[in-house]
Amino acid sequence: MAVSPFIKPIRTSGGSFYTFTSASEDLGFSFNNDDKKFRFSNYVCLNIPDIRGSDANQNWAQFDSVPGNFSIDGSKSLNTYLGESLQNYALNLETSIITADSYNPNLDRSVSERVFFKWLKEINVIRFREANLSELSDEVFGVHYVEEDESEIYSKVIQYIGGIDVINNVRNKENAYSEVYVHIPTSHGRQPSILFTTEEDDNYRPDLEFTNDPEDPLDGPYIVGRSVSDIHPAGLDFEAHYDSEFGTYAAESPTSGVSPAAELFYWDAVNSQWIDETDPDFYWWYPIPKVNTYYLERDFFTDPGNDKFKIDDGSKVVEFVRSRLDGVSMQFNPATYADIASSANINNFGELAESGLAENFEFNAVLIYYELFDPLDPANAVRNLFGVLFLDNVDPKSGGGGEIPRLKKWKPNPITGDNGNAYSLKINLKFDVNAEDVSSEVTINDYNTFSLDLYVDALNELKETTRIFRENSAKLSEIETLLNDTRGLVLDSTNSGEILSRLNSLETIINSNQELFTNANQLTSLIEKNYQEILNIYNGDTSVDVTYNLDTFQQGPGILLKKNANNTVEISSANQAFSLTNSPRVSVMSDFVTTANRFTYETNLLNFSNYLRITDGSVDTPFEVDRDVVIQIKDNPFTWKKGQRFRISFTHGLNLSNTNGNFNFLIYTDSQDTLNTGFNYSAEVGVVSYTQFIARGNDPVIEIVCIDPLTFDFDIDI
Helix, strand or coil: CCCCCCCCCCCCCCCEEEECHHHHHHHHHHHCCCCCEEEEEEEEEECCCCECCCCCCCCCECHHHCHHHCCCCCCCCHHHHHHHHHHHHHHHHHHHHHCCCCCCCCCCCCCHHHHHHHHHHHCCCCCEEECCCCCECCHHHCCCEEECCCECCECCCEEEEEECCCEEEEECCCCEEEEEEEEECCCCCECCCCCEEECCCCCCCCCCEEECCCCCHHHCCECCCCCCCCCCCCCCCCECCCCECCCCCEEECCCCCCCEEEEEEEEECCCCEEECCCCCCCCCCCCCCCCCEEECCCCCCCCCCEEEEEEECCCCEEEEEEECCCCEEECCCHHHEHHHHCCCCCCCHHHHHHCCCCECEEECEEEEEEEEEECCEEEEEEEEEEEEEECCCCEECCCCCEECCCEEECCCECCCCECCCCEEEEEEECCCCCCCCCCCCCCCCCCCCHHHHHHHHHHHHHHHHHHHHHHHHHHHHHHHHHHHHHHHHHHCHHHHHHHHHHHHHHHHHHHHCHHHHHCHHHHHHHHHHHHHHHHHHHHCCCCCCCCCCHHHCCCCCCEEEEECCCCCEEEEECCCCCECCCCCEECHHHHCEECCCEEEEEEECCCCCEEEEECCCECCECEECCCEEEEEEECCCCCCCCCCEEEEEECCCEECEECCEECCEEEEECCCCCCCCCCCCCEEEEEECHHHHHHCCCCCCEEEEEEECCCCEEEEEC
């Protein structure tokens, strides 16, 4: 039975490479199977964000955002915490999956890549959105995803995709290992958009749970296969970082010992407040807490939305934004990328990285991928994650927190004349058959990449020489053919006679058309006369009427065009005072959605001025409410325009202050979350309080005016 590996902390120099257990199994499988072979295929450069304290929105790495690791107290170095998080969450989750009774070992796709990206999202590092057609080449490829856009609160993680072309096997009297070369050429920069898909199968699918339930209950809190009596050779803690540590929505506090003392909270965006499990609207991303359990996303993997959570024990608080996307896998098919498919000069990731779309980037980690392929059909391959290389250990920052130092990759700039740089990394992999400890050796060369550049340049020059030789051979063959044809033309008297006959025929034709050249002046006069007639028609100096093609005139929003029989066009405005939806009059009782705290109605935004009327109540009796009233204005497909109006009125008014309490009238928009808050309808248009309703006899007319549609700045007139 597989056990979770013990790993060493990241080394203080030279970097550290960690291999996933699934990759070791696939490598061993390929040695003993003629139907499947193993080859390294790709590498991916990552920029892992800084490791810092709790922040509500920034994607800094936070190891204690996992409930099972909330108890860390800062007594260890961040370098140690990074190693423990990788070991006790990512590698332990992988082991939990491959040791489960439901695990299917016959699938070529391993779980390692999906586990790695789940680890990144659980420690607050990576978030996603759905790709659009400027990023995905065609909808026929299905739904794809990209990382959230670069902003003040989000830094992209995936920077660059490259191919592994050079592998060397070394064997001497001292050692035997494989050298994998990662080379980033001088001419390359960061590809603009990296696509992701979601993959599910028998081993990794929605609603799966993995609980550690060993024979000895005392071993339950530890990583799979390890015992409370074990000693970690590198001194790392090996208590597992489970999604659910207890049978309640709680986490162990740094000062609480073994008893859960920290509470879990969910951010209720509608009410703008934190709520716990006692609130009926409380939500946590797994349905039922269980002891020592990991969870995959519930129901489905394809939701790229975010949720905001908090863990709080009264003295320590961790807030984080968590992505709901699961089963994440990188897309390596160039045909799916719009930037590649739309250009005749770009056919692969390398050419895209050389293009003007690519930019400078920084990276501090590298993923190594391999393929399992059919030797009889090498194109029939499945790509899996082999391991992750951290280029350096975590350095503390002066302002708090830490960072994995980054290498800066500069792309040459032909406009400014800036030079580029290149990087070559050599990873020495020694495959260990010891199941107790997945180990690896890593060497990152500290010399200039000039030698590998020369090697690659030599291969390119040899390829170019071969191409020129083939082209010249073809040209020589063509010249030989032309020479033979010319020799036959000169020596063949029959051809000479044919040429003389054609010359005599041409002379006859010229003589028969001599009249045309003789009367050239008459032809010129005729052309000038026609030109003058056309000019008179154009200037209106004749009785000839000129008509115009009116089909090029088209109606726009709010404009009516009437094309008359006399070749004239009437232009008039079709815009009325207000644009109306199919339901401009609505009722709180019958049309609004009722929850515990509010009445909510979603109305569509249309072009120009909009109108909505609430009809509840009766003559001289405003409708009495017992909770807040919320209007959500859906700004899709029509978006707000500067100066646009939206009027809300009432037939009989609303009584917001009564024996049930005092309530407010709230208006929200931004249905597509263009502000990137992680929540729909997070832009507050305005709040009309119960006192403002009372001042207007409970029957105000609310006029919304858009001041700035980009920042969702509005004025409200009552």
